[in-house]
Amino acid sequence: MSGERYDVVVAGGGIHGTGVAQAAAAAGYSVLLLEKSDLAAGTSSKSSKLIHGGLRYLETFQFGLVAECLRERAILLRVAPQLVRLLPFTIPVFERTRRGPMLVRTGLSLYALLGRFGPGAAFSTLARREWDSLDGLRTDGLRAVFRYSDAQTDDRRLTRAVMASAQSLGAQLAMPAELLAAQLCDDGCEVHYRQDDREKTCRARVLVNAGGPWANDILGRVLPRQEEFPVSLVQGSHIVIDHRFEQGIYYLESPRDGRAVFVMPRENDTLVGTTEIRFRGHPDTVTPYPRERAYLASVVEHYFPALRGAVAGKIREAMAGLRVLPEGKGHAFHKPRETVLRTDRKASPRLLSIYGGKLTAYRATAEKIVGRLAPHLPARTRMADTSRLPLEPADDG
Numbered sequence: 001m002s003g004e005r006y007d008v009v010v011a012g013g014g015i016h017g018t019g020v021a022q023a024a025a026a027a028g029y030s031v032l033l034l035e036k037s038d039l040a041a042g043t044s045s046k047s048s049k050l051i052h053g054g055l056r057y058l059e060t061f062q063f064g065l066v067a068e069c070l071r072e073r074a075i076l077l078r079v080a081p082q083l084v085r086l087l088p089f090t091i092p093v094f095e096r097t098r099r100g101p102m103l104v105r106t107g108l109s110l111y112a113l114l115g116r117f118g119p120g121a122a123f124s125t126l127a128r129r130e131w132d133s134l135d136g137l138r139t140d141g142l143r144a145v146f147r148y149s150d151a152q153t154d155d156r157r158l159t160r161a162v163m164a165s166a167q168s169l170g171a172q173l174a175m176p177a178e179l180l181a182a183q184l185c186d187d188g189c190e191v192h193y194r195q196d197d198r199e200k201t202c203r204a205r206v207l208v209n210a211g212g213p214w215a216n217d218i219l220g221r222v223l224p225r226q227e228e229f230p231v232s233l234v235q236g237s238h239i240v241i242d243h244r245f246e247q248g249i250y251y252l253e254s255p256r257d258g259r260a261v262f263v264m265p266r267e268n269d270t271l272v273g274t275t276e277i278r279f280r281g282h283p284d285t286v287t288p289y290p291r292e293r294a295y296l297a298s299v300v301e302h303y304f305p306a307l308r309g310a311v312a313g314k315i316r317e318a319m320a321g322l323r324v325l326p327e328g329k330g331h332a333f334h335k336p337r338e339t340v341l342r343t344d345r346k347a348s349p350r351l352l353s354i355y356g357g358k359l360t361a362y363r364a365t366a367e368k369i370v371g372r373l374a375p376h377l378p379a380r381t382r383m384a385d386t387s388r389l390p391l392e393p394a395d396d397g
Protein backbone atom coordinates (compact mmCIF):
# COMPACT_ATOMS: atom_id res chain seq x y z
CA MET A 1 0.00 0.00 0.00
CA SER A 2 1.30 3.46 -0.88
CA GLY A 3 0.45 7.14 -1.26
CA GLU A 4 -1.36 9.72 0.85
CA ARG A 5 -4.18 8.72 3.20
CA TYR A 6 -7.50 10.56 3.26
CA ASP A 7 -10.70 10.05 5.16
CA VAL A 8 -12.73 10.73 2.01
CA VAL A 9 -11.76 10.63 -1.67
CA VAL A 10 -14.38 12.00 -4.05
CA ALA A 11 -14.44 11.10 -7.75
CA GLY A 12 -16.16 13.80 -9.84
CA GLY A 13 -16.03 17.58 -9.60
CA GLY A 14 -19.63 18.45 -10.42
CA ILE A 15 -21.95 20.07 -7.88
CA HIS A 16 -22.37 16.82 -5.92
CA GLY A 17 -18.65 16.02 -5.72
CA THR A 18 -17.71 19.55 -4.68
CA GLY A 19 -20.66 19.63 -2.25
CA VAL A 20 -19.46 16.42 -0.59
CA ALA A 21 -15.89 17.77 -0.46
CA GLN A 22 -17.17 20.92 1.25
CA ALA A 23 -19.44 19.09 3.73
CA ALA A 24 -16.75 16.51 4.58
CA ALA A 25 -14.07 19.18 5.06
CA ALA A 26 -16.48 21.24 7.18
CA ALA A 27 -17.00 18.16 9.37
CA GLY A 28 -13.23 18.00 9.89
CA TYR A 29 -12.36 15.11 7.54
CA SER A 30 -9.34 15.04 5.22
CA VAL A 31 -10.57 15.11 1.62
CA LEU A 32 -9.18 14.70 -1.89
CA LEU A 33 -11.37 15.38 -4.93
CA LEU A 34 -10.43 13.92 -8.31
CA GLU A 35 -11.88 15.55 -11.44
CA LYS A 36 -10.90 14.14 -14.82
CA SER A 37 -11.64 17.25 -16.84
CA ASP A 38 -12.69 20.55 -15.23
CA LEU A 39 -15.00 21.58 -12.39
CA ALA A 40 -18.62 21.42 -13.62
CA ALA A 41 -17.48 20.05 -16.99
CA GLY A 42 -20.39 17.56 -16.96
CA THR A 43 -24.06 18.07 -16.09
CA SER A 44 -23.33 20.84 -13.60
CA SER A 45 -22.74 23.39 -16.37
CA LYS A 46 -25.60 22.13 -18.60
CA SER A 47 -28.55 22.53 -16.23
CA SER A 48 -31.36 25.09 -16.47
CA LYS A 49 -29.53 26.93 -13.65
CA LEU A 50 -32.64 27.20 -11.52
CA ILE A 51 -32.40 27.07 -7.75
CA HIS A 52 -35.99 26.09 -7.24
CA GLY A 53 -38.42 23.72 -5.60
CA GLY A 54 -39.63 22.63 -9.03
CA LEU A 55 -43.24 23.75 -9.36
CA ARG A 56 -43.87 20.98 -11.89
CA TYR A 57 -42.87 18.22 -9.43
CA LEU A 58 -46.08 19.02 -7.56
CA GLU A 59 -47.93 17.38 -10.44
CA THR A 60 -46.23 14.08 -9.60
CA PHE A 61 -46.79 14.58 -5.83
CA GLN A 62 -43.06 14.87 -5.01
CA PHE A 63 -43.85 17.14 -2.05
CA GLY A 64 -40.86 16.07 0.07
CA LEU A 65 -38.44 16.91 -2.74
CA VAL A 66 -40.09 20.29 -3.39
CA ALA A 67 -40.04 21.22 0.31
CA GLU A 68 -36.37 20.22 0.68
CA CYS A 69 -35.39 22.18 -2.44
CA LEU A 70 -37.26 25.26 -1.21
CA ARG A 71 -35.44 25.04 2.14
CA GLU A 72 -32.15 24.85 0.25
CA ARG A 73 -33.17 27.76 -1.97
CA ALA A 74 -33.65 29.89 1.16
CA ILE A 75 -30.20 28.87 2.47
CA LEU A 76 -28.46 29.58 -0.85
CA LEU A 77 -30.14 32.97 -1.17
CA ARG A 78 -28.68 33.77 2.24
CA VAL A 79 -25.14 32.34 1.90
CA ALA A 80 -24.55 33.04 -1.81
CA PRO A 81 -26.26 36.35 -2.65
CA GLN A 82 -23.72 37.06 -5.41
CA LEU A 83 -24.42 33.72 -7.07
CA VAL A 84 -28.10 33.00 -6.46
CA ARG A 85 -30.86 35.56 -6.94
CA LEU A 86 -34.62 35.70 -7.07
CA LEU A 87 -36.19 36.60 -10.41
CA PRO A 88 -39.78 37.11 -11.55
CA PHE A 89 -41.28 34.11 -13.35
CA THR A 90 -44.26 34.56 -15.67
CA ILE A 91 -46.74 31.75 -16.38
CA PRO A 92 -49.21 32.54 -19.16
CA VAL A 93 -52.33 30.36 -19.26
CA PHE A 94 -54.08 30.00 -22.63
CA GLU A 95 -57.37 28.42 -23.69
CA ARG A 96 -55.42 25.54 -25.20
CA THR A 97 -52.82 24.97 -22.46
CA ARG A 98 -53.25 21.79 -20.41
CA ARG A 99 -52.94 23.48 -17.03
CA GLY A 100 -55.82 25.89 -16.37
CA PRO A 101 -55.81 28.96 -14.08
CA MET A 102 -57.29 27.02 -11.13
CA LEU A 103 -54.57 24.38 -11.30
CA VAL A 104 -51.79 26.96 -11.60
CA ARG A 105 -53.21 28.98 -8.69
CA THR A 106 -53.44 25.83 -6.54
CA GLY A 107 -49.89 24.84 -7.49
CA LEU A 108 -48.49 28.26 -6.61
CA SER A 109 -50.36 28.28 -3.27
CA LEU A 110 -48.96 24.86 -2.40
CA TYR A 111 -45.49 25.99 -3.53
CA ALA A 112 -45.67 28.98 -1.16
CA LEU A 113 -46.89 26.71 1.65
CA LEU A 114 -44.09 24.15 1.11
CA GLY A 115 -41.64 27.07 1.09
CA ARG A 116 -43.12 28.10 4.47
CA PHE A 117 -44.00 31.47 2.97
CA GLY A 118 -40.27 32.30 2.91
CA PRO A 119 -38.46 34.59 0.42
CA GLY A 120 -40.19 34.72 -2.95
CA ALA A 121 -43.37 32.98 -1.79
CA ALA A 122 -45.80 35.69 -2.93
CA PHE A 123 -47.51 35.35 -6.31
CA SER A 124 -50.00 37.44 -8.24
CA THR A 125 -51.98 37.61 -11.45
CA LEU A 126 -51.27 40.36 -13.95
CA ALA A 127 -54.11 42.67 -14.97
CA ARG A 128 -55.09 42.59 -18.65
CA ARG A 129 -53.67 46.04 -19.24
CA GLU A 130 -50.22 44.70 -18.24
CA TRP A 131 -50.24 41.91 -20.82
CA ASP A 132 -48.86 44.15 -23.56
CA SER A 133 -45.68 44.74 -21.55
CA LEU A 134 -44.70 41.05 -21.74
CA ASP A 135 -41.98 41.09 -24.43
CA GLY A 136 -44.50 40.53 -27.26
CA LEU A 137 -46.14 37.45 -25.69
CA ARG A 138 -49.14 36.43 -27.81
CA THR A 139 -52.44 37.46 -26.25
CA ASP A 140 -54.94 35.61 -28.48
CA GLY A 141 -56.55 32.91 -26.34
CA LEU A 142 -54.72 34.19 -23.24
CA ARG A 143 -56.85 33.59 -20.12
CA ALA A 144 -54.57 34.59 -17.25
CA VAL A 145 -50.96 35.50 -16.47
CA PHE A 146 -49.38 34.50 -13.15
CA ARG A 147 -46.25 36.04 -11.65
CA TYR A 148 -44.19 34.39 -8.94
CA SER A 149 -40.53 34.34 -7.88
CA ASP A 150 -37.89 31.66 -8.06
CA ALA A 151 -34.10 31.70 -8.10
CA GLN A 152 -31.44 31.39 -10.78
CA THR A 153 -27.69 30.85 -10.61
CA ASP A 154 -24.71 30.21 -12.83
CA ASP A 155 -24.22 26.49 -12.19
CA ARG A 156 -20.55 26.44 -13.21
CA ARG A 157 -19.67 29.40 -10.98
CA LEU A 158 -21.66 27.93 -8.09
CA THR A 159 -19.74 24.64 -8.41
CA ARG A 160 -16.42 26.50 -8.41
CA ALA A 161 -17.46 28.55 -5.39
CA VAL A 162 -18.37 25.38 -3.46
CA MET A 163 -14.96 23.85 -4.32
CA ALA A 164 -13.18 27.04 -3.26
CA SER A 165 -15.05 26.85 0.04
CA ALA A 166 -14.02 23.19 0.45
CA GLN A 167 -10.39 24.10 -0.26
CA SER A 168 -10.50 26.92 2.28
CA LEU A 169 -11.41 24.20 4.81
CA GLY A 170 -8.43 22.06 3.76
CA ALA A 171 -9.85 19.85 0.99
CA GLN A 172 -7.43 19.07 -1.83
CA LEU A 173 -8.25 19.12 -5.53
CA ALA A 174 -6.47 17.01 -8.15
CA MET A 175 -7.44 18.18 -11.64
CA PRO A 176 -7.29 17.00 -14.31
CA ALA A 177 -7.08 13.66 -12.54
CA GLU A 178 -9.03 10.61 -13.66
CA LEU A 179 -9.94 7.79 -11.33
CA LEU A 180 -8.66 4.67 -13.09
CA ALA A 181 -9.36 1.94 -10.55
CA ALA A 182 -10.28 1.39 -6.92
CA GLN A 183 -9.63 -1.69 -4.84
CA LEU A 184 -11.83 -2.12 -1.78
CA CYS A 185 -9.95 -3.45 1.28
CA ASP A 186 -11.03 -4.33 4.82
CA ASP A 187 -10.72 -0.81 6.17
CA GLY A 188 -11.17 1.36 3.10
CA CYS A 189 -10.11 1.65 -0.44
CA GLU A 190 -6.95 1.98 -2.55
CA VAL A 191 -7.54 4.54 -5.30
CA HIS A 192 -5.53 4.67 -8.51
CA TYR A 193 -5.68 7.77 -10.66
CA ARG A 194 -3.86 9.48 -13.52
CA GLN A 195 -2.58 13.02 -13.11
CA ASP A 196 0.03 14.81 -15.26
CA ASP A 197 0.50 11.61 -17.29
CA ARG A 198 1.54 9.79 -14.12
CA GLU A 199 -0.32 7.07 -12.32
CA LYS A 200 -0.75 7.78 -8.63
CA THR A 201 -2.22 5.90 -5.70
CA CYS A 202 -3.82 7.05 -2.49
CA ARG A 203 -5.83 5.50 0.33
CA ALA A 204 -9.34 6.47 1.43
CA ARG A 205 -11.52 5.33 4.29
CA VAL A 206 -14.41 5.97 1.91
CA LEU A 207 -14.58 6.62 -1.82
CA VAL A 208 -17.54 8.77 -2.87
CA ASN A 209 -18.56 8.17 -6.48
CA ALA A 210 -19.95 11.52 -7.65
CA GLY A 211 -19.68 10.73 -11.35
CA GLY A 212 -23.20 11.93 -12.26
CA PRO A 213 -23.95 10.22 -15.59
CA TRP A 214 -20.53 8.52 -15.35
CA ALA A 215 -21.42 6.93 -11.96
CA ASN A 216 -21.80 3.43 -13.40
CA ASP A 217 -18.65 3.91 -15.48
CA ILE A 218 -16.75 4.69 -12.26
CA LEU A 219 -18.44 1.75 -10.52
CA GLY A 220 -17.12 -0.50 -13.30
CA ARG A 221 -13.58 0.48 -12.25
CA VAL A 222 -14.05 -0.80 -8.69
CA LEU A 223 -12.84 -4.21 -7.50
CA PRO A 224 -14.29 -6.47 -6.27
CA ARG A 225 -16.97 -5.96 -8.94
CA GLN A 226 -20.04 -4.01 -7.80
CA GLU A 227 -23.57 -4.42 -9.06
CA GLU A 228 -24.65 -1.48 -11.25
CA PHE A 229 -27.65 0.57 -10.17
CA PRO A 230 -30.07 0.49 -13.13
CA VAL A 231 -30.55 4.02 -14.46
CA SER A 232 -31.82 5.74 -17.59
CA LEU A 233 -29.79 8.63 -18.92
CA VAL A 234 -32.13 11.29 -20.27
CA GLN A 235 -30.66 14.01 -22.45
CA GLY A 236 -31.78 17.58 -21.87
CA SER A 237 -30.67 20.33 -24.23
CA HIS A 238 -30.76 24.11 -24.13
CA ILE A 239 -30.26 26.70 -26.82
CA VAL A 240 -28.85 30.18 -26.26
CA ILE A 241 -30.48 32.80 -28.47
CA ASP A 242 -29.28 36.22 -29.39
CA HIS A 243 -32.33 38.02 -28.08
CA ARG A 244 -33.20 39.64 -24.76
CA PHE A 245 -36.48 39.32 -22.93
CA GLU A 246 -36.94 42.12 -20.41
CA GLN A 247 -39.59 40.76 -18.06
CA GLY A 248 -37.78 37.87 -16.38
CA ILE A 249 -38.25 34.16 -16.94
CA TYR A 250 -41.19 32.72 -18.91
CA TYR A 251 -42.50 29.33 -17.84
CA LEU A 252 -44.18 27.98 -20.96
CA GLU A 253 -45.97 24.81 -21.93
CA SER A 254 -44.82 23.27 -25.20
CA PRO A 255 -47.85 23.24 -27.53
CA ARG A 256 -46.61 19.94 -28.99
CA ASP A 257 -46.41 17.75 -25.88
CA GLY A 258 -47.33 19.88 -22.84
CA ARG A 259 -43.81 19.77 -21.37
CA ALA A 260 -42.47 22.76 -19.42
CA VAL A 261 -40.04 24.94 -21.35
CA PHE A 262 -38.27 27.88 -19.69
CA VAL A 263 -37.21 31.04 -21.53
CA MET A 264 -34.52 32.50 -19.29
CA PRO A 265 -32.95 35.88 -20.07
CA ARG A 266 -29.32 36.37 -19.03
CA GLU A 267 -27.07 39.40 -19.29
CA ASN A 268 -26.82 39.58 -23.09
CA ASP A 269 -28.81 36.64 -24.39
CA THR A 270 -31.51 34.11 -23.45
CA LEU A 271 -31.29 30.46 -22.46
CA VAL A 272 -34.17 28.24 -23.59
CA GLY A 273 -34.73 24.67 -22.39
CA THR A 274 -35.12 21.89 -22.03
CA THR A 275 -35.84 18.65 -23.87
CA GLU A 276 -36.10 15.01 -22.73
CA ILE A 277 -34.67 12.28 -24.94
CA ARG A 278 -33.50 8.84 -23.86
CA PHE A 279 -29.70 8.64 -24.26
CA ARG A 280 -27.93 5.32 -24.85
CA GLY A 281 -24.33 6.31 -25.63
CA HIS A 282 -21.30 7.08 -23.46
CA PRO A 283 -21.72 10.32 -21.44
CA ASP A 284 -18.54 11.76 -23.04
CA THR A 285 -20.38 11.91 -26.39
CA VAL A 286 -23.59 13.76 -25.47
CA THR A 287 -24.41 16.60 -27.87
CA PRO A 288 -27.62 18.45 -28.83
CA TYR A 289 -29.58 17.10 -31.81
CA PRO A 290 -30.88 19.38 -34.60
CA ARG A 291 -34.44 18.28 -33.71
CA GLU A 292 -33.97 19.55 -30.14
CA ARG A 293 -32.89 22.96 -31.45
CA ALA A 294 -35.93 23.00 -33.75
CA TYR A 295 -38.30 21.95 -30.93
CA LEU A 296 -37.06 24.70 -28.56
CA ALA A 297 -37.07 27.35 -31.32
CA SER A 298 -40.66 26.39 -32.22
CA VAL A 299 -41.85 26.89 -28.61
CA VAL A 300 -40.35 30.43 -28.52
CA GLU A 301 -41.84 31.26 -31.92
CA HIS A 302 -45.26 29.93 -30.91
CA TYR A 303 -45.49 32.23 -27.88
CA PHE A 304 -43.65 35.28 -29.28
CA PRO A 305 -45.08 35.80 -32.78
CA ALA A 306 -42.74 38.70 -33.63
CA LEU A 307 -39.88 36.15 -33.57
CA ARG A 308 -41.63 33.75 -35.98
CA GLY A 309 -39.14 32.32 -38.47
CA ALA A 310 -36.23 34.11 -36.77
CA VAL A 311 -35.23 32.03 -33.74
CA ALA A 312 -33.23 29.35 -35.61
CA GLY A 313 -31.01 32.11 -37.03
CA LYS A 314 -30.49 33.57 -33.57
CA ILE A 315 -29.11 30.41 -31.94
CA ARG A 316 -25.61 31.23 -30.60
CA GLU A 317 -24.91 27.89 -29.02
CA ALA A 318 -26.58 24.74 -27.80
CA MET A 319 -25.59 22.38 -25.02
CA ALA A 320 -26.79 19.01 -23.75
CA GLY A 321 -26.68 17.46 -20.28
CA LEU A 322 -27.78 14.09 -18.94
CA ARG A 323 -30.31 13.47 -16.20
CA VAL A 324 -29.76 10.28 -14.21
CA LEU A 325 -33.17 8.77 -13.50
CA PRO A 326 -34.15 5.39 -12.07
CA GLU A 327 -34.63 2.79 -14.79
CA GLY A 328 -38.24 1.82 -15.43
CA LYS A 329 -41.24 2.33 -17.62
CA GLY A 330 -42.92 5.68 -18.15
CA HIS A 331 -42.00 9.09 -19.50
CA ALA A 332 -39.01 10.90 -17.98
CA PHE A 333 -41.32 13.74 -16.97
CA HIS A 334 -43.13 11.49 -14.46
CA LYS A 335 -40.08 9.75 -12.97
CA PRO A 336 -39.08 10.56 -9.39
CA ARG A 337 -36.20 13.03 -9.07
CA GLU A 338 -35.09 11.99 -5.57
CA THR A 339 -31.37 11.32 -5.17
CA VAL A 340 -30.40 7.66 -4.68
CA LEU A 341 -27.40 6.79 -2.49
CA ARG A 342 -25.91 3.29 -2.74
CA THR A 343 -23.12 1.78 -0.66
CA ASP A 344 -21.04 -1.38 -1.20
CA ARG A 345 -22.25 -2.74 2.16
CA LYS A 346 -24.45 -1.58 5.03
CA ALA A 347 -21.91 -1.86 7.84
CA SER A 348 -18.73 0.23 7.42
CA PRO A 349 -19.22 1.22 3.76
CA ARG A 350 -16.06 1.83 1.74
CA LEU A 351 -17.83 3.10 -1.34
CA LEU A 352 -20.86 5.35 -1.71
CA SER A 353 -22.34 6.20 -5.14
CA ILE A 354 -24.68 9.12 -5.87
CA TYR A 355 -27.36 8.74 -8.56
CA GLY A 356 -29.55 11.58 -9.81
CA GLY A 357 -30.38 14.62 -7.73
CA LYS A 358 -30.84 18.34 -8.17
CA LEU A 359 -28.39 21.19 -8.36
CA THR A 360 -30.63 23.00 -5.85
CA ALA A 361 -30.40 20.28 -3.20
CA TYR A 362 -26.66 19.59 -3.50
CA ARG A 363 -25.85 20.86 0.03
CA ALA A 364 -28.58 18.83 1.72
CA THR A 365 -27.50 15.74 -0.25
CA ALA A 366 -23.86 16.27 0.71
CA GLU A 367 -24.76 16.68 4.40
CA LYS A 368 -26.86 13.49 4.26
CA ILE A 369 -23.89 11.62 2.77
CA VAL A 370 -21.42 12.88 5.37
CA GLY A 371 -23.93 12.09 8.15
CA ARG A 372 -24.29 8.57 6.82
CA LEU A 373 -20.53 8.01 6.59
CA ALA A 374 -19.59 9.69 9.89
CA PRO A 375 -20.10 6.60 12.13
CA HIS A 376 -17.54 4.75 9.98
CA LEU A 377 -14.94 7.53 9.86
CA PRO A 378 -12.42 8.53 12.55
CA ALA A 379 -13.63 11.12 15.09
CA ARG A 380 -12.75 14.64 13.93
CA THR A 381 -13.49 18.16 15.13
CA ARG A 382 -16.14 20.01 13.11
CA MET A 383 -14.78 23.16 11.49
CA ALA A 384 -17.86 24.81 10.03
CA ASP A 385 -21.58 24.59 9.24
CA THR A 386 -22.27 24.58 5.48
CA SER A 387 -25.68 26.21 5.97
CA ARG A 388 -23.87 29.30 7.25
CA LEU A 389 -20.66 29.32 5.21
CA PRO A 390 -20.69 32.20 2.71
CA LEU A 391 -20.12 31.18 -0.91
CA GLU A 392 -18.32 33.70 -3.02
CA PRO A 393 -17.57 33.72 -6.75
CA ALA A 394 -14.18 32.05 -7.16
CA ASP A 395 -13.45 33.63 -10.55
CA ASP A 396 -14.46 36.44 -12.87
CA GLY A 397 -16.32 34.51 -15.52
Ligand SMILES: Cc1cc2nc3c(=O)[nH]c(=O)nc-3n(C[C@H](O)[C@H](O)[C@H](O)COP(=O)(O)OP(=O)(O)OC[C@H]3O[C@@H](n4cnc5c(N)ncnc54)[C@H](O)[C@@H]3O)c2cc1C
Pocket: 011, 012, 013, 014, 015, 016, 017, 034, 035, 036, 037, 038, 039, 040, 041, 042, 043, 044, 045, 046, 047, 048, 049, 050, 051, 052, 177, 178, 179, 180, 210, 211, 212, 213, 214, 218, 235, 236, 237, 274, 321, 322, 323, 354, 356, 357, 358, 359, 360, 361
Ligand atom coordinates in the same frame (compact mmCIF):
# COMPACT_ATOMS: atom_id res chain seq x y z
C1 LIG B 1 -30.92 19.42 -18.80
C2 LIG B 1 -30.84 19.47 -17.30
C3 LIG B 1 -31.39 20.55 -16.63
C4 LIG B 1 -31.32 20.61 -15.24
N1 LIG B 1 -31.81 21.71 -14.62
C5 LIG B 1 -31.73 21.79 -13.28
C6 LIG B 1 -32.18 22.97 -12.63
O1 LIG B 1 -32.57 23.95 -13.26
N2 LIG B 1 -32.13 23.00 -11.26
C7 LIG B 1 -31.67 21.93 -10.54
O2 LIG B 1 -31.70 22.03 -9.31
N3 LIG B 1 -31.20 20.82 -11.13
C8 LIG B 1 -31.20 20.73 -12.49
N4 LIG B 1 -30.71 19.63 -13.12
C9 LIG B 1 -30.07 18.57 -12.31
C10 LIG B 1 -28.60 18.95 -11.99
O3 LIG B 1 -28.01 19.66 -13.05
C11 LIG B 1 -27.79 17.68 -11.72
O4 LIG B 1 -28.42 16.93 -10.72
C12 LIG B 1 -26.37 17.98 -11.23
O5 LIG B 1 -25.73 18.93 -12.04
C13 LIG B 1 -25.59 16.67 -11.24
O6 LIG B 1 -24.32 16.94 -10.73
P1 LIG B 1 -23.28 15.77 -10.48
O7 LIG B 1 -22.17 16.35 -9.70
O8 LIG B 1 -23.97 14.58 -9.92
O9 LIG B 1 -22.80 15.30 -11.94
P2 LIG B 1 -21.82 16.07 -13.04
O10 LIG B 1 -22.00 17.51 -12.92
O11 LIG B 1 -22.10 15.41 -14.31
O12 LIG B 1 -20.39 15.71 -12.48
C14 LIG B 1 -19.76 14.47 -12.68
C15 LIG B 1 -18.27 14.76 -12.86
O13 LIG B 1 -17.55 13.52 -12.78
C16 LIG B 1 -16.40 13.66 -13.61
N5 LIG B 1 -15.87 12.32 -13.87
C17 LIG B 1 -16.45 11.33 -14.60
N6 LIG B 1 -15.68 10.21 -14.59
C18 LIG B 1 -14.58 10.51 -13.80
C19 LIG B 1 -13.43 9.76 -13.41
N7 LIG B 1 -13.23 8.49 -13.81
N8 LIG B 1 -12.50 10.39 -12.63
C20 LIG B 1 -12.67 11.67 -12.22
N9 LIG B 1 -13.76 12.42 -12.58
C21 LIG B 1 -14.70 11.84 -13.36
C22 LIG B 1 -16.96 14.39 -14.83
O14 LIG B 1 -15.93 15.01 -15.59
C23 LIG B 1 -17.92 15.38 -14.21
O15 LIG B 1 -17.31 16.65 -13.99
C24 LIG B 1 -30.73 19.55 -14.51
C25 LIG B 1 -30.18 18.45 -15.19
C26 LIG B 1 -30.21 18.42 -16.57
C27 LIG B 1 -29.60 17.28 -17.30
